[in-house]
Amino acid sequence: MSKKIAILGDIHSNIDALEVVLEDAREQGVEEYFCTGDIVGYNACPHECLEIIRSLGCPVVKGNHDHYVASQRNLDDFNPHAAAVVEWTRGQLTADELEYLHEMPFSVTKMGMTLVHSTMDRPESFGYVFDNQQAETNFTCQKTPVCFHGHTHCPMIYEKQLSGVYRIDPQDFDLKPGRKYFINVGSVGQPRDGDPRATYVIYDTAARRVSFRRLEYDIAAAQARVRAAGLPERLAERLAYGQ
Numbered sequence: 001m002s003k004k005i006a007i008l009g010d011i012h013s014n015i016d017a018l019e020v021v022l023e024d025a026r027e028q029g030v031e032e033y034f035c036t037g038d039i040v041g042y043n044a045c046p047h048e049c050l051e052i053i054r055s056l057g058c059p060v061v062k063g064n065h066d067h068y069v070a071s072q073r074n075l076d077d078f079n080p081h082a083a084a085v086v087e088w089t090r091g092q093l094t095a096d097e098l099e100y101l102h103e104m105p106f107s108v109t110k111m112g113m114t115l116v117h118s119t120m121d122r123p124e125s126f127g128y129v130f131d132n133q134q135a136e137t138n139f140t141c142q143k144t145p146v147c148f149h150g151h152t153h154c155p156m157i158y159e160k161q162l163s164g165v166y167r168i169d170p171q172d173f174d175l176k177p178g179r180k181y182f183i184n185v186g187s188v189g190q191p192r193d194g195d196p197r198a199t200y201v202i203y204d205t206a207a208r209r210v211s212f213r214r215l216e217y218d219i220a221a222a223q224a225r226v227r228a229a230g231l232p233e234r235l236a237e238r239l240a241y242g243q
Contacts, residue, residue: 002206004029007185009036009117009150009200011053012065013043013089014189014239016225017198018052020217021188028202028213034110036150037117038063040101041082042190042235044225046089049189050097062104063117063151064126069093070101081232088231111205114147128152129182132165138182139165146181148201154193155186155201155212170199175208183210189222196242 006025011018025033033056040046042065053060068075068086075083090098106123107116118126119134120141128151129135135158138147155170160180175181186199197214204211223236 002204003031005032005034005111005203005205006030007034007036007115007148007183007201007203008188009185010038010063010153010187010189011035011049012038012041012187012189013046013049014198014222015043015045015048015052016219016222017189017215017217018049020215021198021200021213022052024213024215025200025202030202033058034108034113034115034148035060036063036115036148036185037061037104038065038150040069040089040093041065042085043222044229044231046092047094047097050093050100054100059108059110059115060104061108061115061117061123062101062106065089066101066104067126070098081234085231085235088229109144112144112146113203114142114144116147116149118149118151120147126151129158129184130154132158132167135167135182136160136165139180142180142182145179146175146183146203148183148185148203150185150187152184153187153191154184155199156184157210158182158184170212172209172211175210181210186212186214190239191242194242196240 119138139160157168185201202211226236
């Protein structure tokens with residue numbers, strides 16, 4: 001039976017972008033949701049975004065910001081802006097919300113698909129995939145035909161064929177039998193590919209078709225929330241540029 005699934009992630013506490021994405025998903029006939037993690041971090045509405053994602057009852061995997069907010073770990077390997085928001089976010093969430101973040105798994109397999117924030121080889125290390133060689137390492141551990149991920153905030157398709165790994169720019173794309181796919185769904189709340197629009201993916205399970213959705217949202221409102229919370233100005237500015 002055909003089913004449309006919305007796969008979204010790197011929301012990063014951006015309620016203005018998240019609400020637009022969910023409205024679009026409903027209009028597109030989405031029936032289920034998957035989340036590739038990093039619900040919190042960078043922006044000003046961690047509680048509100050967590051509340052919405054939890055209400056969906058969807059599979060969610062743990063992103064690095066979710067992990068650091070919940071674990072109380074040292075932030076020496078974070079850049080100063082990100083570390084400041086992690087500390088701030090810890091103070092905004094309830095004990096129950098922190099426990100929810102802590103208990104999220106690093107990967108999930110459901111309906112013949114895998115969900116991870118970073119990579120399947122070492123999901124707890126939050127490594128980045130920006131090229132074919134890095135994607136190849138993931139494919140050695142990927143057991144399902146398709147795996148959705150995030151972390152880089154840059155949408156992309158990696159296809160594994162017998163002849164090697166190929167990178168395909170984000171587009172509406174039909175998955176081919178006998179091949180494996182590692183698909184970056186982009187970022188709802190802080191895109192970094194030069195396009196500031198909120199990004200997510202719809203996967204039609206019967207057609208095996210992936211559709212990338214890019215949506216305008218009220219960036220000025222999101223920036224105002226960041227400034228009102230006293231978070232670093234750089235985080236407000238970058239929303240306008242998709243960087």
